[in-house]
Amino acid sequence: MLEVKDLHVTVEGKEILKGLSLTVNPGEVHAIMGPNGAGKSTLSAVIAGNEGYEVTSGSITFEGQDVLEMEIEERAQAGLLLGFQYPVEIPGVKNVYLLKAALNAQRAARGEGEMPAPEFMKLVREKLAYMKMDPSFLQRAVNEGFSGGEKKRNEILQMLVLQPKLAMLDEIDSGLDIDAMKVVAEGVNSLRDSERAILMVTHYQRLLDYIEPDYVHVLVDGRIVKSGDKTLALELESRGYEWVTEESAA
């Protein structure tokens, strides 16, 4: 589904990713862990198309398409969606309007017509309830004045409405208390099926108690230095990252 090969990425002349390779298949959940500054967020940002990053070599393909040749919105329309670590505030634009515009843009890209308003509202209300969000959220401006937890829930709400093929979650657990984390994790888990995949970037093992990954990758200094199953995350939790770094250097 997603194939990242020998990816090199620089930001303002500094190389952040130094030959990263990763394969994600449908139905899989991957967690990327690693110390601060290892390039975890860079990976998902580059896949999403953030223009602040320059890909100097390597390739990214998604379902056979060259992702690096696609516009940002084309990537989203193809089913690559990023849950932001810091969701952006858009004053004046109601949440419900963003959701509707996004859903209809994605439908249009698939050659489908706009979703009729009653059907859309039914869908959104159902997902809102799932995320334990009050319907008044829909009428509020996108992320404006939202608490950290509300913003993260809102990211997952968008995922539930838009149903991406590959959901990328950038530190979706940061700033969440345990109750909010459970709600967010439940939302993410509801996306799991044999057709979809999830790529999580996280700092802490704690999230993985709620969203169990099939694979855990350790990203150190721009490369994946170790991959394993969820037990690797537990090992990282107890031993830290240093031993992996040393092991890979040896």
Place this chain on the structure above:
Amino acid sequence: MATEEMEQLVRREYTQGFVTDIESETVPPGLDESVIAFISQKKGEPEWMLEWRLDAYQQWLKMKAPSWAHLNYPPIDYQAISYFSAPKSKDDAPKSLDEVDPKLLETYEKLGIPLHERAALAGVAVDAVFDSVSVTTTFKEKLGEAGVIFCSISEAIRDYPELIKQYLGTVVPKADNYFAALNSAVFTDGSFVYVPEGVTCPMELSTYFRINAANTGQFERTLIICEKQAQVSYLEGCTAPMRDENQLHAAVVELVALEDAYIKYSTVQNWYPGDEEGRGGIYNFVTKRADCRGDRSKVSWTQVETGSAITWKYPSCVLRGKDSVGEFYSVAVTNGRQQADTGTKMIHIGEGTKSTIVSKGIAAGNSEQAYRGLVKIGPRAKGARNFTQCDSLLIGDRCGAHTFPYQEIGNSSATVEHEATTSKIGEDQLFYCRQRGISEEDAVNMIVNGFCKDVFQELPMEFAVEAEALLNVTLEGAVG
């Protein structure tokens, strides 16, 4: 987003640019008393009107063009402008649409305004101004039944001289300002509305102004009078063909609201803004003022300004009557090299007068925009209130937005509130929207429309839809 890309996107073509070839009867460029006499004679005006014009002209000669606005343009050569241009068909004025020059109708079609259909469908009476002469007026009968007079100002001068003598120039005096004085001397057409006591006008009144002859300035004069307990909603919308030369437009609009009267005046202005370098756009110097003479009278100005190379415009309310109300809702959008200096004046004279100002400015490309607003509370305006909200939205980093709020409070019992914000459409906002699958243009439109919604909801329904579409066209590719 990279600057080059942005620049590429900012280039857009004016989609309503074309010239219709209709034989015009035009005086040679230049202005003197004989030109004014020619205009007056062409219009079949009485002697007193000519004298009124000549007096305005004499005063104009002694005046200087204002220079205080945040605008930059070369001096205008008033002798290079032709002051009268009328379509030939005017002399044997058409009685119905069938008699109208088919090319004219074609022009409206191109503008997306199939006059006959639109008027009939929307129930809107249209007094279409094309090159300074009213070509057709619809629904006159229905208005007549209600006792509402809706006609061109020229007709009103001939047919209702008493009303004209009583009201013309009483809200905006002849020598009010440089452009108003010029207008008073040479105005060629415009609309006249009179709503008798107790009558609510049975339909929205609408006039579409077009400018279509090279080098012809348009000097519209509009006068709306609402008697006691009368109500009217007037809609004014403008587009213009693409031209090479700058075209001067100096209109005067006067509104008179008597006791308990309500006038709602809505404008969507989409004149040619000039090319990428700002060449050839319309200069729009307009004086719009309402006189709330009667107690509890109310005037509401709503404007969506997207066009013109230069806009100089401050629709104002003089709140004379006790408990009278003035409102100003404005969206101004500038792109390319457009310059706009716009805002309002709320002059509180009577007791308990209230005013509301909501101004939304959107600047993109290399454009410059200023909000200039005066709230003046007189000594007798006990308990007067004003609320002002003034927001600016910048798109890209080569445009500017400025706010000049003036307050003159002559009364300690008054309440005056002012709120202002400036924000920018950020790359992070665009990235966020695009990452949800929304195209960049749609994202900009979504953000801009969200920003303007407080004003759009003040527009009559059919206008709100048009305004939103117009904004999207104006900002096409204006991303940064």
